[in-house]
Amino acid sequence: MATLKVPACVPAPEQDSEQLRKAFSGWGTNEALIIEILAHRNAAQRKLIRESYAAAYGEDLLKDLDNELSSDFQRAVLLWTLDPAERDAHLANEATKRLTSNNLAIMEIACTRSSYDLFKVRQAYHAQYKKSLEEDVAYHTTGDIRKLLVPLVSAFRYEGDEVNMILAKSEAKILHEKICDKAYSDEELIRILTTRSKAQLNATLNHYNDQFGNAINKDLKADLNDEYLTFLRATIKCLTCPEKYYEKTLRLAIKKIGTDEKALTRVVVTQAEVNMQRIKEEYHKRNSVPLENAIAKDTSGDYEKMLIALIGHDDV
Amino acid sequence: MATLKVPACVPAPEQDSEQLRKAFSGWGTNEALIIEILAHRNAAQRKLIRESYAAAYGEDLLKDLDNELSSDFQRAVLLWTLDPAERDAHLANEATKRLTSNNLAIMEIACTRSSYDLFKVRQAYHAQYKKSLEEDVAYHTTGDIRKLLVPLVSAFRYEGDEVNMILAKSEAKILHEKICDKAYSDEELIRILTTRSKAQLNATLNHYNDQFGNAINKDLKADLNDEYLTFLRATIKCLTCPEKYYEKTLRLAIKKIGTDEKALTRVVVTQAEVNMQRIKEEYHKRNSVPLENAIAKDTSGDYEKMLIALIGHDDV
Numbered sequence: 150m151a152t153l154k155v156p157a158c159v160p161a162p163e164q165d166s167e168q169l170r171k172a173f174s175g176w177g178t179n180e181a182l183i184i185e186i187l188a189h190r191n192a193a194q195r196k197l198i199r200e201s202y203a204a205a206y207g208e209d210l211l212k213d214l215d216n217e218l219s220s221d222f223q224r225a226v227l228l229w230t231l232d233p234a235e236r237d238a239h240l241a242n243e244a245t246k247r248l249t250s251n252n253l254a255i256m257e258i259a260c261t262r263s264s265y266d267l268f269k270v271r272q273a274y275h276a277q278y279k280k281s282l283e284e285d286v287a288y289h290t291t292g293d294i295r296k297l298l299v300p301l302v303s304a305f306r307y308e309g310d311e312v313n314m315i316l317a318k319s320e321a322k323i324l325h326e327k328i329c330d331k332a333y334s335d336e337e338l339i340r341i342l343t344t345r346s347k348a349q350l351n352a353t354l355n356h357y358n359d360q361f362g363n364a365i366n367k368d369l370k371a372d373l374n375d376e377y378l379t380f381l382r383a384t385i386k387c388l389t390c391p392e393k394y395y396e397k398t399l400r401l402a403i404k405k406i407g408t409d410e411k412a413l414t415r416v417v418v419t420q421a422e423v424n425m426q427r428i429k430e431e432y433h434k435r436n437s438v439p440l441e442n443a444i445a446k447d448t449s450g451d452y453e454k455m456l457i458a459l460i461g462h463d464d465v
Numbered sequence: 466m467a468t469l470k471v472p473a474c475v476p477a478p479e480q481d482s483e484q485l486r487k488a489f490s491g492w493g494t495n496e497a498l499i500i501e502i503l504a505h506r507n508a509a510q511r512k513l514i515r516e517s518y519a520a521a522y523g524e525d526l527l528k529d530l531d532n533e534l535s536s537d538f539q540r541a542v543l544l545w546t547l548d549p550a551e552r553d554a555h556l557a558n559e560a561t562k563r564l565t566s567n568n569l570a571i572m573e574i575a576c577t578r579s580s581y582d583l584f585k586v587r588q589a590y591h592a593q594y595k596k597s598l599e600e601d602v603a604y605h606t607t608g609d610i611r612k613l614l615v616p617l618v619s620a621f622r623y624e625g626d627e628v629n630m631i632l633a634k635s636e637a638k639i640l641h642e643k644i645c646d647k648a649y650s651d652e653e654l655i656r657i658l659t660t661r662s663k664a665q666l667n668a669t670l671n672h673y674n675d676q677f678g679n680a681i682n683k684d685l686k687a688d689l690n691d692e693y694l695t696f697l698r699a700t701i702k703c704l705t706c707p708e709k710y711y712e713k714t715l716r717l718a719i720k721k722i723g724t725d726e727k728a729l730t731r732v733v734v735t736q737a738e739v740n741m742q743r744i745k746e747e748y749h750k751r752n753s754v755p756l757e758n759a760i761a762k763d764t765s766g767d768y769e770k771m772l773i774a775l776i777g778h779d780d781v
Contacts, residue, residue, distance in 0.1 A: 283660050299656075300615065303620065307595060
């Protein structure tokens with residue numbers, strides 16, 4: 150469930166564009182007005198605002214936002230305003246760069262979006278970067294992480310609920326054997342994780358747990374400092390319980406000395422319109438403090454206001 | 466260029482359906498009428514005929530064709546009548562089965578269709594088989610062939626003409642090094658072949674030829690009996706000169722003792738509406754005999770008539 154709150158009566162895109170133009174004009178910028186409008190419009194509405202803004206003023210709203218705003222607030226507003234597929238393409242591209250390299254951000258996109266949404270990201274990637282997503286991911290990674298990440302971003306998983314229990318049993322056994330042999334990047338293990346539908350994978354991992362006594366991620370904790378193993382566990386968590394994966398990502402981002410604003414922004418802007426309500430519940434349960442309080446404590450100013458506007462206040 | 470010939474004035478789909486229904490009725494089947502209609506309608510027109518047939522008679526045209534026809538003729542008509550994406554999904558699925566295993570048929574689909582058409586095949590595969598294409602391909606293959614084939618079917622290559630010459634040079638060098646080391650299934654070699662755009666790949670392979678004195682496929686002829694090497698050469702040919710790849714496939718199918726009807730049908734039905742004119746030219750050039758003569762010599766009856774209707778007679 151989304152946390153995005155859209156007013157019952159949404160102004161016409163032309164009106165929103167006019168208000169945004171006003172927020173940019175004169176001395177200083179009216180950040181509160183920008184948040185009031187953009188943080189309370191859904192993707193389709195934001196798209197119409199961008200179109201009407203371009204039609205009315207001959208300028209790209211994103212460029213004007215880029216000029217008017219700065220730092221973490223700027224990044225949050227820009228990413229939020231983008232179309233979801235464009236945003237994911239942008240995040241993935243950024244994550245393939247040497248200095249910002251972040252394979253988790255790419256894995257997140259590959260594992261939590263629907264199959265068709267992931268395909269739309271790949272289309273947006275072509276349009277924006279004149280290259281394919283998998284091409285950049287494969288070029289910028291190596292070794293075991295590449296072996297796992299490239300098929301993840303290239304997948305078009307079946308999304309039906311059908312489950313083959315015989316297959317679940319046989320593939321649980323394969324996974325267990327490979328893990329016992331410490332063959333964590335074995336091609337059969339990677340094949341199962343990167344090609345099976347999420348429903349099938351769930352059945353396989355449930356059977357794994359029943360049959361072998363441990364959740365697979367527990368058996369994968371052999372070496373907590375191994376980068377690939379950490380990545381593998383995160384991938385499995387992302388595929389099977391995205392809310393828990395995102396809860397942990399937020400927890401680590403907030404707990405970090407200095408706060409990891411990049412990760413915080415990424416999770417909030419990509420999930421506010423999708424699954425943030427469930428992530429907030431997980432966060433509260435795990436940390437005994439509501440996510441909005443934790444964010445308010447760790448951030449400030451317009452950036453804080455933007456994030457809180459997106460994740461909403463839980464009515465007490 | 467296609468060889469499919471559609472009459473200047475095409476009857477309404479209802480009329481075609483009625484004629485087809487007549488062709489099935491009474492004692493015996495009017496095969497000539499079936500060819501006259503179906504072999505001269507494009508994909509969009511065939512789709513309308515199927516829809517109007519289902520609406521008028523409450524039956525699936527494909528099922529009726531299946532009941533009325535037999536053997537190679539039946540297979541050619543059924544495959545031809547299918548929507549191209551459904552047809553490719555069917556051919557790929559058939560090729561993953563143990564008894565008919567044919568990795569070349571899958572590779573052909575992955576390497577010669579446009580990126581978006583390959584995606585449509587993956588969508589059709591979900592709809593028809595309740596699984597993903599890559600899932601079945603990965604499950605039914607092993608070793609080096611799997612390492613190459615799975616990323617090929619999962620690719621969504623960029624299709625622009627932009628070429629990065631610096632990259633072409635550096636990747637030609639990588640390919641040459643790997644081939645010198647006989648590391649034919651090295652992950653860098655596979656990465657380059659499975660992720661780069663066809664334009665980029667062409668530039669890389671041209672540079673390879675210029676710089677190292679041989680076309681890459683010549684350097685890959687180290688072991689003519691190695692299944693993987695043969696597959697790798699076919700893949701490169703398919704990506705860079707599909708007409709030549711198809712010419713060779715037809716040549717081998719026709720030359721084979723007993724003729725390989727499966728391959729012959731596959732190439733004709735999948736290419737008649739796409740690139741068959743160029744393939745015919747290649748065939749004539751390479752074999753000194755027009756393709757239609759070679760096919761007429763090797764096939765007979767309605768099957769022959771269907772194939773010849775699809776590839777057309779070259780007007781002398």
